[in-house]
Amino acid sequence: MNMMDEKLEEITPSKEYVLKVIDRCDSCNSQAYVLVKLVTGELMFCGHHYNKNEKSIAKFAYEIIDERDKLIENKLIGSSN
Numbered sequence: 001m002n003m004m005d006e007k008l009e010e011i012t013p014s015k016e017y018v019l020k021v022i023d024r025c026d027s028c029n030s031q032a033y034v035l036v037k038l039v040t041g042e043l044m045f046c047g048h049h050y051n052k053n054e055k056s057i058a059k060f061a062y063e064i065i066d067e068r069d070k071l072i073e074n075k076l077i078g079s080s081n
C-alpha cells in the first residue's frame with residue numbers, strides 16, 4: 001500500500017520554473033503562467049488568457065512553456081486547509 005507516497009510525489013514540484021511571480025500576462029497584467037516563444041519575441045499569458053487564445057497561439061508559437069501546473073499546486077495547497 002504505497003498509494004500515499006505516489007500522491008505526494010505528484011504534488012511535489014520537481015522541475016524548475018521559467019516564469020516568476022513578477023512575470024505578468026501581456027493581456028491583463030495578472031501573474032503569467034504560460035510563456036509563448038515566437039520567432040520575433042516572447043509573449044506571456046495568465047491561465048485565463050492562455051485558455052482563451054490557445055488555438056491561435058498554437059498557430060504562431062514555436063515553443064510553449066506551460067507552467068499552469070503551478071496554479072493546480074496552489075489550488076491543492078489552498079484546498080487542503
Ligand SMILES: [Zn+2]
Pocket residue numbers: 025026027028029030045046047048049050
Ligand atoms: Zn491575462
